[in-house]
Amino acid sequence: MSICAGQTITFVDNSTGGITNWNWTFNGGTPGSANTQGSHVVTYFTAGTFNVTLQVSNSNGADDTSMTVTVNPKPQVTFLTTDDNCKESSGNITGIVTLGSYPVTFNWNNGSTDSTLSNLTSGTYSVLITDNNGCMNTEQVIINDLQEGCDYFVYVPNVFTPNGDGNNDIFYVRGKGIRSMNLEIFNRWGNKVFESSNIEVGWDGKFGGAEQNSAVFVYVISAVLENGKKVEESGNISIIK
DSSP states (O other), rough: OOTTTEEEEEEEEOOOOOEEEEEEEETTSOEEEESOOOEEEEEESSSSEEEEEEEEETTEEEEEEEEEEEEEEEEEEEEEEBOOOTTOOOOOEEEEEEEEESSSSEEEEEEEEEEESEEOEOOOOOOOEEEEOOOOOEEEEOOOBOSOOOOOOOESEEEOOOSSSSSOOOOOOOEEEEEEEEEEEEETSSSSEEESTTTTTOOOOOOOOOOSSEEEEEEEEEEEEETTTEEEEEEEEOOOO
């Protein structure tokens, strides 16, 4: 019988003849012995080849039997990692199989089945590793963001052209390493015409559903960068049609 480390086997004696005594020995297993008919659920935590013996007896005598249990190891992998830096998606993970029966497959939580992952952002990556014996292991690998020499900034354009031609129709805040931000836009009378705290949501040049004419508006932005730096900025933005 062959199993994987950490798995269990259920043993039960089906002997006939009015058995009154049982003496089980589960070498390498937990528990290591038993003295009833069963069922006995035995867990094998360590890889190897182990003997299971059973001696039964009644008033007429005794008999014994044995079997061999092969416990295959869980696959083991060593991971070589490169951390990300400055949110540039430069992280890498390479898994090197150190124990297990080939072929060994990888199933990562990001959908990849490769032993090497590239262009990674910071985060925790988990993987299910399965070898040719069907033995499995799970691992987690952490990719950090080093934040070394990062040139983070906030960029706000001063002109956009919301004319529906698909080019520069939306006013977006752009930059690098922006953790959070809040943008407000006011018209010349001080009325707030737009607000967003989502960098992917920009102003389409409308207020109350109405398109605004060519004019100069005032923006106010507050942002926090990935390195903790706070940015407070205001200026003019012009609609040109």
